[in-house]
Amino acid sequence: MIQPVDTILALVLLSVLVSFGSSRLPSLIKVLAFQGVVVSIVPLVIGHELTAGSIVFTLVTLVIRGIVIPLFIYLAIQKVAIRRDVGPIVGYHASLLAGLALIVAATFVSPKFNLPQTGVDALLLPTAITLLVAGMFLLMARRNAIAMVLGYIMMENGIYLVGTSFSVRAHHIVEFGILLDVLAGVMIMAIILQNINQAFDDVDTALLRTLKE
């Protein structure tokens, strides 16, 4: 029987593949926004008991991960005329293939971890691992600085998925603090990006090579 959580996690995995194939920044940002929304609603459908606090927290997460952060980055690239190409170091086809291989590998290794199988969906761990590694992949395989920030956000999504699904004990106030840190971090990155663009007329990180030994 297909449960709603499976559908949602499948959407997350799909968003990873789409992001690997995206060549333009606006579409990559949209994919990440979609992913943020989908990842945020996982705790609602996973079968933990719902309290008023957890529902409010999920909504706040959804607004920040799915709307505020992507919107902020989108506005940052609108304001300054940034080149829209993500600057792939690894090509799109190769990236897609790597993404597929990653999902297969994640699914393969997941059962090997001895996890408490109490109401946790079988697809959850593979999805979380995929998000983490895919985020790192985007960080390394794209030269455009904004694509790198998006990779960082994807990693954070993966950690969020691990955190909310497996350990139910963290207090919402603490979770909220983490969310706030991520938000502030992304905002500071966006501000630096705007300055980089003014200083270099581009956000290609290949230009950031003056400081080295």
Added chain:
Amino acid sequence: MVEIVFLIPLLTGVMAFFIPRTTGRSLLVITGVIHLVLSLYLWIRRPVAVFDVYFSVTPEGLLSLMVISLLFFLISIYTTGYLKNTDIRSERVFTGSMLLFLSTMTMVTLSDHIMVMWIAIEATTLASAPLIYTHRSAATLEATWKYVLICSVGIALALLGSVLITLSMDIGGVDVPVAFSALTGEAGRLDPLWLKTGFVFILVGYGTKMGLAPMHTWLPDAHSEAPSPASALLSGVLLNCAYLGIFKTNKLMHAAGLGHFSGTILIVLGLVSILVAATFILKQTEYKRLLAYSSIENMGIIAFGTGIGGLGAYGAMLCLIHHSLIKSSLFLSSGNILLGFGSRLIKETGQLARRMPKTFVAFFSGFAGISGFPPFGIFIGELFIIIAAFRSGHYVAVGIFILSLCVIFAGFAKHVMQISFSDVQATIRLEEKPNMVWPQYALLLTSLVLCIWIPDSLYQTIIHAVNSIGGGF
């Protein structure tokens, strides 16, 4: 009310963004004084926090807190002089960020909850990013970008590590708050596999922030591009805060009987850092980068000592304290050199001994101290680490350790001799005002005094802190 120690700088930090810049300078010093007084109060009384699930006063936290407080006070005095001699366009942002940075670092030293610790350490990154970007040049932009991105990604891994530790609680059926102090008592019941995995992620994450090789790449750029008072804070206390995260997790590992596992990884990472520093110090061309690599070396020494355990852990604590004191004095002196010569390149500086005698005394003694010469404290710390390594039979490791220290000393000495005595045409543009040399003297003097005589309460606190990781005599 323990929390007030970080709430006050938070408040004054926000205020500093809105008040005139000259008032901001005095606000910096005033906050420094208040913070020092409050920290001393915590040191003497050791009260319990209001939110005791999240915060607590621990011996290792107190040690870091005292170092932070003393350093910030002295650096704030130096900063008032430094700001008069430099042209900073957004001085309010600078002073505000300094204070927020102090607040977040204090929060790290007092946090007990694993996640709160993570929040505080990530917040230090965010608060210090504007400090690095103070001079608004392309190079500072690059350094800030690298700093924020590399540290954020690194610290994200530490978050994953923290989550994995809560997972090990779930599997082990441990039902206590996710706080280091509460978990240490129940460590034996945590799931060892996930605890180990969590430790590795936390070590990589906070190790990035601490400057352990091979995750150190942001450190030389950030330390060299930031204004000197900010570099002194970054190197002197920020690295300690990241170490504190590793220290507390290591404590958990020891309590769970996995001390050998964590010790081995720490020894390897420590040695790699020392080797990397030795390689880059030899052919360094800028003196602030030289100091930055020396920080990587010292963080390596501290990780190595912690990994060895026993007397080595005690030595590592001594190194931690004295490295902060000496390295921040060196960075402040390097600020004077930069203002005086107007260049960061070693080859464009020279005859410091004749041209800026007061700065020379501070810089040269700082160099002697950081290289491990008596009468400064790093000497004793390194000696203890070496003795402990021999005792525990790590002969190859200690061989590499000693050899690298010799190479680093040789490289460092060559550059310092050039700065101090070589013949270079230059006009000095800085008058050595008392408030720009006395803070360095005070820092060095503290290190000197603490080398010869350790107050009993300090000794007890260090022993108490390292006992939990199998340290002590």
